[in-house]
Structures are given as structure tokens and as C-alpha cells.
Amino acid sequence: MTYCVGLLVEDGLVMVADTRTNAGLDDISTYRKLHHFNVPGERVMMLASAGNLSVTQSVLSLLSEGVPGEDGEPATKLVEAPTMFQAAQLIGRAIRRVRAIEKAGFEAAQIRFSISLLFGGQIGDEPMRLFLIYSAGNFIECSTDAPFLQIGEHKYGKPILDRAVKFETDLYDALKVGLVSMDSTMRSNLGVGLPLDIAVARRGALALEVNHRIEAGETYFHDLRERWSAALRAAHRAIPRPPYGPAPAAK
Amino acid sequence: MTYCVGLLVEDGLVMVADTRTNAGLDDISTYRKLHHFNVPGERVMMLASAGNLSVTQSVLSLLSEGVPGEDGEPATKLVEAPTMFQAAQLIGRAIRRVRAIEKAGFEAAQIRFSISLLFGGQIGDEPMRLFLIYSAGNFIECSTDAPFLQIGEHKYGKPILDRAVKFETDLYDALKVGLVSMDSTMRSNLGVGLPLDIAVARRGALALEVNHRIEAGETYFHDLRERWSAALRAAHRAIPRPPYGPAPAAK
Numbered sequence: 039m040t041y042c043v044g045l046l047v048e049d050g051l052v053m054v055a056d057t058r059t060n061a062g063l064d065d066i067s068t069y070r071k072l073h074h075f076n077v078p079g080e081r082v083m084m085l086a087s088a089g090n091l092s093v094t095q096s097v098l099s100l101l102s103e104g105v106p107g108e109d110g111e112p113a114t115k116l117v118e119a120p121t122m123f124q125a126a127q128l129i130g131r132a133i134r135r136v137r138a139i140e141k142a143g144f145e146a147a148q149i150r151f152s153i154s155l156l157f158g159g160q161i162g163d164e165p166m167r168l169f170l171i172y173s174a175g176n177f178i179e180c181s182t183d184a185p186f187l188q189i190g191e192h193k194y195g196k197p198i199l200d201r202a203v204k205f206e207t208d209l210y211d212a213l214k215v216g217l218v219s220m221d222s223t224m225r226s227n228l229g230v231g232l233p234l235d236i237a238v239a240r241r242g243a244l245a246l247e248v249n250h251r252i253e254a255g256e257t258y259f260h261d262l263r264e265r266w267s268a269a270l271r272a273a274h275r276a277i278p279r280p281p282y283g284p285a286p287a288a289k
Numbered sequence: 290m291t292y293c294v295g296l297l298v299e300d301g302l303v304m305v306a307d308t309r310t311n312a313g314l315d316d317i318s319t320y321r322k323l324h325h326f327n328v329p330g331e332r333v334m335m336l337a338s339a340g341n342l343s344v345t346q347s348v349l350s351l352l353s354e355g356v357p358g359e360d361g362e363p364a365t366k367l368v369e370a371p372t373m374f375q376a377a378q379l380i381g382r383a384i385r386r387v388r389a390i391e392k393a394g395f396e397a398a399q400i401r402f403s404i405s406l407l408f409g410g411q412i413g414d415e416p417m418r419l420f421l422i423y424s425a426g427n428f429i430e431c432s433t434d435a436p437f438l439q440i441g442e443h444k445y446g447k448p449i450l451d452r453a454v455k456f457e458t459d460l461y462d463a464l465k466v467g468l469v470s471m472d473s474t475m476r477s478n479l480g481v482g483l484p485l486d487i488a489v490a491r492r493g494a495l496a497l498e499v500n501h502r503i504e505a506g507e508t509y510f511h512d513l514r515e516r517w518s519a520a521l522r523a524a525h526r527a528i529p530r531p532p533y534g535p536a537p538a539a540k
Contacts, residue, residue: 194448196445196477197446197448197476198525200476201476202521202522202525210537211525211526213531213533214530214531215525218528222448225448225452226444226447226451236533238534258529265527265528266525267452269523269524269525270453271453272524273516273521273523274449274453274466275462277512277520278512279462280464282487283489283499284498
């Protein structure tokens with residue numbers, strides 16, 4: 039499994055991704071799922087992946103080497119796409135190309151072709167954008183009403199995002215909530231695990247402000263997990279006893 | 290969709306179930322999913338259901354009218370089962386019987402035969418028990434290490450259960466956490482909704498202590514939702530800013 043979340047708030051873009059891949063519970067590895075395609079001062083682009091590892095790696099390689107054009111047009115690299123929308127379209131084309139190559143083999147082996155990607159960033163003067171790209175190569179864009187998108191094992195970590203993230207949320211608060219959302223997911227699904235990759239890009243900066251791997255045992259994240267657990271326990275204790283049933287005996 | 294949670298703690302058993310059923314988003318109804326089979330002073334039994342409504346209703350009717358025995362033995366009603374284990378087995382038999390009747394029609398219409406049940410309670414002097422019964426009629430039992438079981442849309446509401454419920458948790462705290470878990474689920478999945486049915490049985494009492502429907506607008510639950518949201522917001526605000534990236538500008 040995998041869990042990645044992208045948050046596009048007023049001040050910029052945050053992505054948080056785990057690194058655990060598994061083929062069964064007895065075959066667990068660490069692979070980077072959060073990638074960057076940057077030309078500082080010109081563009082900043084982040085791409086997080088979930089799904090079949092062979093598919094996601096092939097798509098990434100195509101995006102680095104160049105996705106062949108249709109009708110014999112020259113290949114285009116992701117860093118050459120003129121706008122974020124055309125970059126998302128290019129990623130969709132890369133997915134369809136990998137599918138065309140793998141289709142027969144996957145069907146013969148009864149393997150599901152699965153991939154989903156979070157793609158966000160900014161090119162030049164155009165707005166910062168965040169997309170979720172599906173297996174078919176189609177995609178949706180993040181809105182200011184719900185300024186986050188998730189891929190992979192997304193349900194455990196969604197309640198805190200639904201409650202705590204608004205478009206106006208501070209950039210590093212968004213990172214914090216992303217980490218809390220990741221923590222909730224890791225607690226409930228063994229297929230999502232440390233280390234974590236995080237990235238932050240401030241709107242207009244056209245460069246990464248944070249590009250960091252959180253390893254197991256890192257003090258801040260350990261402290262965040264402890265504080266969050268303690269706060270949840272305190273929060274439910276502070277809610278009054280349900281008024282149903284007999285009144286509790288006096289102590 | 291559906292979400293039901295059962296909590297078996299030191300002092301007794303709690304169940305919380307929503308009531309929303311839907312065949313598509315444009316066909317939403319309210320159906321009771323939490324049922325009781327009680328003989329006060331002799332036994333208390335709760336049964337919560339998720340899955341195909343026609344299947345769950347047929348299973349419930351069989352359990353009320355009597356599940357035909359194998360090899361021509363007389364039918365047995367759920368309230369006649371001598372132990373909780375044999376009662377769970379009887380429910381499994383009822384599921385297999387409904388499947389045998391519906392199999393051909395479901396296959397012809399390409400409908401999936403799906404049902405899952407939470408079944409908990411106590412008979413006479415035997416221990417209080419809680420089971421999760423699957424579509425195949427097999428079942429697992431709740432343990433003291435993780436003193437809850439869930440059916441239906443279970444992921445959104447699991448992080449709070451993982452953190453806040455222990456076997457030693459007070460009975461009405463368990464109810465409270467069950468309601469918080471339900472709230473998290475309702476916020477993230479429109480297929481789970483009010484009103485809610487709740488039931489509480491104290492260990493050894495052999496009768497329901499609470500049997501209540503929480504309607505939309507009920508003050509306590511509304512207040513719980515507000516308090517929980519406020520506490521979550523306060524909780525993540527109290528966590529320090531992530532130490533990555535440049536220090537924030539002085540204000």
C-alpha cells in the first residue's frame with residue numbers, strides 16, 4: 039500500500055508521501071514515491087505515485103526521458119511542458135503509453151494495471167495547481183473548497199483533513215496536518231510506513247523550500263505522534279458522558 | 290453504505306449503527322440495522338448488519354422464524370440458541386441458507402452476495418461475547434487486546450478507536466468513542482447518516498440498559514460533534530510548527 043497527500047493552500051503546496059511498498063506482508067521494501075522535476079526560477083513540480091510499482095517507475099522514466107508524441111511528433115520531457123495543464127496531459131499520455139506496452143503481458147498474468155498520481159506545482163507566472171491523475175490518464179484538479187487530494191490508502195487520514203484544512207491554512211500548518219493524517223494512516227495500516235518524504239513549495243518561489251526525508255525515530259515526528267495521541271485522548275475525555283441510561287453512581 | 294461498531298469492554302457491550310441505505314446516491318432510505326433478541330433475565334443479544342439489504346433482512350427473518358436444521362432437524366430460533374457460540378453458528382447457517390436460495394438469481398443478475406454482521410451479547414452465566422460474522426457464515430471473536438469490531442465503511446472511524454478504546458475503558462466512554470468514530474465516518478462518507486441507533490448492555494445484567502435512537506438535531510450528539518471538531522482543531526494547533534524550511538518571519 040501507499041499513502042500520499044497533497045495540500046494546495048493560499049501560500050503554497052505541500053506533499054507528504056510514505057515509502058513502503060509491499061508484495062504481500064512478507065515482502066516489504068522502501069521506495070521513494072515523491073519525486074521532483076524542478077528548474078529553479080522557472081518551474082517547480084512534485085509527483086507522488088501509488089499503484090503497481092513497475093507501472094509507476096515506467097511512467098516516471100518516460101517523463102524523464104521524454105514521452106513519444108502522437109503521429110510521429112518528437113518526444114516531450116515533463117520539464118519541457120509549457121503549462122501545468124499540459125504537463126498533466128503529458129503524464130496522462132505517459133500512462134496510456136505504458137498501458138499499451140504492458141497490456142498483453144498484464145492480462146496474461148492477470149495483473150491489474152493500477153496507478154494514481156498526485157501532480158502539483160507551478161510554472162512561471164501561471165497559478166500553482168494540484169492534480170490527481172488516474173489509471174486511465176484522466177485527471178481532476180484540486181479546488182479551494184477542499185484544498186487537498188489523496189492517493190492510496192486515503193480513508194484513515196481523511197477525517198482530520200476534512201476538519202482542519204482550509205485554503206487559508208498556513209503553509210506549515212498544512213504540512214503539520216498532512217503529517218497527522220499520515221500518522222493516522224500508519225497506525226491503522228501496516229502497508230503504510232516510515233520513512234516519509236515531504237516537500238514544500240511556496241507560491242511564486244518556483245523552487246522547493248523543503249525537501250526532506252523523515253526517518254524513523256526523528257524527534258519532531260515522534261513528538262507529533264505522541265502529542266496527537268495524547269490530544270485525542272484528552273479531547274474525548276473532555277466530552278460529557280452520554281445522557282442515555284441510568285445516571286452514574288455517585289463516587 | 291453502512292457503518293456499525295461494537296465495543297466489548299470490561300463493564301459491558303456497546304453497539305452504534307447508522308440507518309442509511311442507498312441504491313445509488315439518488316435513492317437513499319432509512320432502515321434499522323441494529324436489532325435485539327432479548328429475553329430479559331435470561332439473555333441479551335444485539336445484531337447489527339451491513340451489506341445487501343435483501344440478504345440481511347432475509348437472514349433476520351430466518352433468525353426470528355427459525356433456521357431449518359440440517360438433515361431434517363427442527364428449525365431453531367436465535368433466541369433458543371443455548372450459547373453465544375452456538376448462536377453465532379446459527380447465524381452462519383442462516384446466511385448459508387439465504388445464499389443457497391438466492392445464488393442462481395444473484396448470479397443471473399450479477400449481484401454480489403454480501404453481508405457482514407456484528408453479533409454480541411450474553412446468555413445466562415456464560416461470558417459476554419462479540420462476533421463479526423462474514424458472508425461465508427464464518428466468524429471471528431473480539432479480543433481484549435482490541436476490544437472492538439466494525440462492519441461496513443470502517444476505515445474513517447478506526448483511528449480514534451485504535452487510540453482511545455481499551456478493555457478497561459468505562460462503558461459510557463466506550464459509547465462516547467463509538468459516537469465519535471461514527472461522526473468521523475459520517476463526515477467523510479455521505480452513505481453513512483443519521484439517525485443512529487445505540488444500545489448498551491452491562492455485563493451480567495442480561496437486559497438492555499440503553500436502547501435509543503439519536504435523531505438529527507439531538508442536542509447531545511450535536512454538541513459532541515462540535516466539541517470533537519473544536520478539540521481536533523485545538524489539538525493540531527497545539528503541536529509545534531514543523532522544524533523544516535526557513536524559520537518563520539517575526540511578526
